[in-house]
Amino acid sequence: MSDAPLLRLRALEQVFDTKKGPVAAVGGVDLEVKAGKVLCLVGESGCGKTTTARAAAGITRPTAGAVEFRGKSLTDMTPGEKTAYRRAVQYIHQDPYAALNPTRTVASTLTAGLKRHGLVKNRTEARAKAAELLTLVDLTPPESYLDSYPHQLSGGQRQRVNVARSLAMNPELLICDESTSMLDVSIRVSLLNTLGRLRDDLDVGFLFITHDLAVAKYFAWDGEIAVMYLGKVVEHGPTPEVIGNPQHPYTKALIGAVCEPDPDLARANRSSEQLRSAEIPSLTDLPAGCAFHPRCPAFEPGVCDSTEPALEGTGAAGGRRRVACHIVARDQRRESVQHAQSRDDRTLVLDPNKSPGAAWSA
Ligand SMILES: Nc1ncnc2c1ncn2[C@@H]1O[C@H](COP(=O)(O)OP(=O)(O)OP(=O)(O)O)[C@@H](O)[C@H]1O
Ligand SMILES: [Mg+2]
Numbered sequence: 001m002s003d004a005p006l007l008r009l010r011a012l013e014q015v016f017d018t019k020k021g022p023v024a025a026v027g028g029v030d031l032e033v034k035a036g037k038v039l040c041l042v043g044e045s046g047c048g049k050t051t052t053a054r055a056a057a058g059i060t061r062p063t064a065g066a067v068e069f070r071g072k073s074l075t076d077m078t079p080g081e082k083t084a085y086r087r088a089v090q091y092i093h094q095d096p097y098a099a100l101n102p103t104r105t106v107a108s109t110l111t112a113g114l115k116r117h118g119l120v121k122n123r124t125e126a127r128a129k130a131a132e133l134l135t136l137v138d139l140t141p142p143e144s145y146l147d148s149y150p151h152q153l154s155g156g157q158r159q160r161v162n163v164a165r166s167l168a169m170n171p172e173l174l175i176c177d178e179s180t181s182m183l184d185v186s187i188r189v190s191l192l193n194t195l196g197r198l199r200d201d202l203d204v205g206f207l208f209i210t211h212d213l214a215v216a217k218y219f220a221w222d223g224e225i226a227v228m229y230l231g232k233v234v235e236h237g238p239t240p241e242v243i244g245n246p247q248h249p250y251t252k253a254l255i256g257a258v259c260e261p262d263p264d265l266a267r268a269n270r271s272s273e274q275l276r277s278a279e280i281p282s283l284t285d286l287p288a289g290c291a292f293h294p295r296c297p298a299f300e301p302g303v304c305d306s307t308e309p310a311l312e313g314t315g316a317a318g319g320r321r322r323v324a325c326h327i328v329a330r331d332q333r334r335e336s337v338q339h340a341q342s343r344d345d346r347t348l349v350l351d352p353n354k355s356p357g358a359a360w361s362a
Contacts, residue, residue, distance in 0.1 A: 004071030005032035006173050006205045007056060007089070012065035014051045023283045025051040027231035028065065030311070033173060036203040038223030040216040040239065042254065044280065048231040049209045053177045056207055057091040058082075069173075087117065090166030094178035096158035100150040106130070106161050107146040113168050133164040138194050156187035160194065167198070174198075175207045180215065192219050213258050217243050224320070227251045230283060230291045233311055237321035247314065247323045249273075249298045273297035290326065298327045 014026040026048045033039045041049050055062045058074055066073045069085045077085060093099045100109060110133050111126040113119075120126040127146065134142035137160040150158055159179060166174060176195070180188040196219065198204050206223075210216050216225055217239060225243070226236040227250065235248040246252045253275055277295045281287050287294050293304040303326050311324040314332055323329070 004068070006035045006070060007033040007207065008066075008068040008071075009052070009056060010066040010068065012052065012055055012067065013063045014048070014055055014060065015063045018284070020282075021284045024231050024286070025283065026055070026062070029228075029231075029233055031226055031233065031236070033205045033207050035172065035205050036199065038199065038206040038208055038220040040206075040208045040210065040220035040223060040225045041228060042210055042213060042216050042225060043228035044254075045211060046280065046283075047228040049211075049228060050177055051231075052228070053091070053175050053207060053209055057089055057175050058086065059091065087169040088172040089175065090169060090171040090173070091175045092159075092162050092166055092177065092179045094181060096155055096162055096182065097150070099162050100158055102150050105147050105149055106134070106153075109161060110134070110165055110168055113165065117169070119168075129168070130164075133167055134161075136167055136198070137161075137164045138190075139164070154187070156183050156191060159183060159191060163191075163195070163198075167202075171204060173205045173207065175209075177209045178211070181210065181212065188215070189218075195219065213243070213254060227254065230281065230286065232291065232324065233322075234292065234324045235322070236311070237316070241316065241321060247321075247328050248292075248325050249296045249327075250292050253295075253297075290324075298325075300327060303327070303330075 009029050009031045012026055012029040013024070016023040016025055029048075029052055031039060041052065043049055051060075054060045056067055058067065066075070068074070069089065072081065074082070074085065104112070107127055107130045110130040111120065114126055114129055120129055130146060131142035134140070134145055139145045139157060139160050145153070145157070145161075150161075153161065162179075163174075174195075180191050183191060192215065195206070199206060206219075208216070208219055210219075220239045223239055224237060225239050226233045227242070227248065228234070229250050235242060235246065235251045242251060243255070246255055252273070274297060275295045276297060276299060279295070281291060281294060287305065289305040289307055290296070290309050293299050296304065299305075307326075309324045309326045309329065311322045312329055313319050314321045314323055314328070315336075
């Protein structure tokens with residue numbers, strides 16, 4: 001079996017033509033989701049999360065770059081491979097109300113895809129499968145829900161029906177776009193627990209989108225977080241590292257804005273500084289250099305406003321930690337020079353073949 005990630009986004013770009021000019025909603029995103037793993041995409045409203053997710057789900061065609069599923073670009077897929085991809089990758093919308101057809105019962109909603117793909121032989125088999133799916137998403141006993149219409153269900157129950165519908169296709173990847181954000185807190189936690197069980201039991205991978213870092217931390221603790229700002233990923237790494245030791249000033253600011261009494265977030269919160277401006281620049285008129293510089297507390301003139309910082313590996317977390325910040329990169333370079341110097345000094349002192357005096361005189 002190939003060890004290609006389940007989903008790979010390569011230099012993904014999405015530009016929308018608007019009356020005000022081109023809007024670079026996604027400006028070159030490289031990300032991967034591995035089988036059975038979670039990648040959480042976080043960032044403020046309008047930073048390009050949904051646009052990225054829709055391209056990843058094949059709903060929209062990116063302007064540039066590629067979406068690959070199991071190592072194959074969507075544009076190179078045969079019609080058969082495209083059908084398999086559409087079944088394997090399921091997109092769950094934010095709004096559980098809008099996503100369901102009000103005139104269909106739950107059973108009818110859950111079995112439509114199964115019938116279309118010829119995955120059930122008859123009505124009895126379809127109903128049994130629908131009941132099984134409802135049980136998977138903790139809507140039990142399923143008989144209480146099969147003949148209900150969406151308006152007879154609560155928001156949380158509707159979203160569970162949406163999840164059940166996507167599971168009908170035996171997906172390998174669920175793309176959840178703020179799928180829990182419209183729900184009350186207790187219902188949200190319960191749905192997150194159900195999704196977590198599906199992740200662990202069915203080995204489903206997740207591209208999980210949220211603007212809520214507490215939710216990201218809860219759901220993606222064993223996975224990774226990518227922080228987006230104005231269409232670009234500015235920080236990426238294993239969740240405990242990003243939450244516990246944020247590097248990018250924007251990630252620090254996001255964590256600083258969390259008011260939930262979470263000890264990890266509160267710890268990182270203390271290190272955050274005041275933003276220079278609350279205003280988010282327009283995508284049609286992006287600032288030169290680092291797009292975050294007009295708001296960044298670490299801003300240095302001549303450095304941050306001249307060139308755009310690349311998303312670079314920091315060397316931490318086995319190379320899985322990446323940050324796009326000139327100041328972070330410079331501090332790290334300084335640290336590694338100091339580290340190398342102190343190591344050289346130690347070697348000189350500890351080398352048994354050279355006395356310190358001989359080493360210095362060499
Ligand atoms: N079809 C479109 N035409 C023009 N601009 C668009 C279109 N879709 C999205 N945009 C713009 O692209 C940017 C990114 O939008 P997107 O919906 O991806 O953000 P988001 O991170 O999902 O935000 P939210 O947290 O509010 O859902 C926004 O400025 C949005 O206005
Ligand atoms: Mg969105």
